[in-house]
Amino acid sequence: MIDDPLFYLCAVPAVLLYGIAKGGFGGNIAILSVPLMAMVVSPQQAAGILLPILCAMDLVAIRTFRGRWDKTNLRIILPAAMVGVALGALSFRVLNEEHIRLLIGTIAVLFVLNAWFRRGQSEARPAGVWRGRFWGLLSGFTSFGIHAGGPPINVYMLPQRLEKTLLMGTLAVFFTLVNWAKVPAYVYLGQFSSENLLTSLVLMPLAPIGVRLGFWMLQRSNEQLIYRLCYVFLLLTGGKLLVEGLSGLLGS
Template identity: 40%
Template sequence: MLIEQWAVLIIAVLLIGISKAAFAGSLGLLALPLLLLSFEAPTALSLLLPLLIAADALTLHQYWRQWSMVDLKRLLPAALGGILVGALLLGKLNTAFLQGLVGAASVLFALNYFLQRGKAATWLANSLGGGILGFVAGLSSTLLHAGGPPIKIYLLARQLPYTTYLGTAAVFFALTNWLKVPAYIWQGQLTLQHLYQVLPLLPLSFIAIKLGVYLKKRLPERIIIPLIYSLLFLAGARLLWTLP
């Protein structure tokens, strides 16, 4: 890989780790748009999956037993359905389409945050809302590693304590990312070569998680999250602007 590609991967690892430990995945939304600036879409998706799994394991350790089983029981069965649908589509979408999808989703997620900031969709805080958003999260996570926004919408609607919110998100993504592995192998998206490429970066995940825990204790979410979504909007807009 080129030096530029290594640099992008290192930044992605830091974003993922900090995000999972401190912001329940919000900052991690930037990882895929960032990788698409240096990698083809299938390669970017494949390289991200083992990095996400490593970060999930470390995040679970930080928030062990601080999750809501009620909400996980609502979300996970529906997410499995979304993963199965995503598995059928994986590998059938060309690079330009995926780049456009990531770009459009990034812009829409960012706009939704700024338009709805401070408003929790409490009408989704039930089994039906959990099922619908769990399915969407499973599907978008499989295709784009972008299951964070639907889960964020549901968990915010539930108005959980912030630590419980982070712990529930950690369990959800730890399980769904492992469930995506067979789909990625089946479609030829994940190979030993991809694992070898990201292996040197795995220790950095530990540092990123610890940094995320540190930031969670010292930086208010009201300052960091708007910055994250501003960067997400810019990254998505750039992907749309550079579509082939």
Template identity: 45%
Template sequence: MLSFPELSFYVTAIPAVIITGLGKGGMGNALGMIAVPMMSLTMPPVQAAAILLPLLLVMDGFAIWGWRQSIDWSVFKIILFPGLFGVFLGLMVFASLSEQTIRSIIGVIAILFCLNQWFGHYFHPPHKPGKGAGIFWSAISGFTSFGIHSGGPPLSVYMLPLKMEKEFLAGTMALFFGVLNLVKLPAYAALGQFTTNNLMLSFLLLPVCPLSVWLGMKMVKTVSTDFFYKILYISLFLTGVKLLSDVL
């Protein structure tokens, strides 16, 4: 039987989808990191991930089409297969974890990511990473992408120091996560996550997807993102703290 969501669902889900769409549009795939933690404030994280996956595929399609002329194939070849391996590893691990453990993992990743963004340059000065770094971080990206759709931050550790043109950065990451999210579909189905109710909730949020991706593509060409990112990092950090405090 279908059950329509309460207002609290929309309060967390709509901003989460909008922020993810802005990231898919080119404002940075790391923005998608906030979606599952934010939605986990009002629902189980596994359900949040299941609701988001069809929406991510829609957004990936718009982003790939929009940036189809801006893909660095040499970088894509380095990161694709390690990323797929990470997805497989994530399937093996996350299927056996409790909801509280997953909440803890999400909270820790969110907090550590923010701390690295704020203070990481004091410990590892930026330099152009090699192929080995690409293999390692794309595998970590696939792993975190499977369970909580947070593959953007690990991959950004490799991609950002390459100092690619922002259009090529957006296009390459869009194609990478498009392939990974497509591969995740049968795994989520096998785990029984695509219930009628979850698919209905995905459908309710669907209209937000193309608009947010389009807006992200416009913003990446015209808007300075520094202040935008500062607000999001603070929001993500507080969300991580809230998830950990709920578990503890």
């Protein structure tokens, strides 16, 4: 088990942020968790520690939203996401992490800027099969290595302007199945060392606290505010990943 106090100074807020996001409040803040923990441990170890906690959070989130999800969207995005997870597992040892950061960051920033410049001009978009499959696949792929599947799937989901609990419930189901699908590959790749699993166990009690806190905040916020927060955090986290990706590639 990791016993460095500095690690827990970063890990505790990282886990709570992920839980708050899974509870439905400001969903894209979850992408800050791995970089925050990576200030003390490697991104790979941070991802290994977080996955069991995320799986526990997902179960709490599923119970919290209790059937409030869009089955049409899930039928479109889930099969594609499973393909993305498989591709992420196959490329885990050889893919440059900075390329993933750069890809996600670019997509997220351009999407938000486009949405803001066209504000007031566009109507809600319905679910689309090919769009959903593309973004679902990309989300599964980027989720595998650094748990960064949020920005790609939000590019597909946010323009539909679903009711806030329906949106968050759909994302809860989506990431529950995506995260549990990653478990066998993480075992095979050695991500679940005894040190990582014991550290996950220590942090596990924070999982339901974070999710419940996020859901409580969601219920007390209006729908317009939730969507604005999603776009703001998507822009901030996309910009962060873009800078990190460029810095890593230029520095290597």
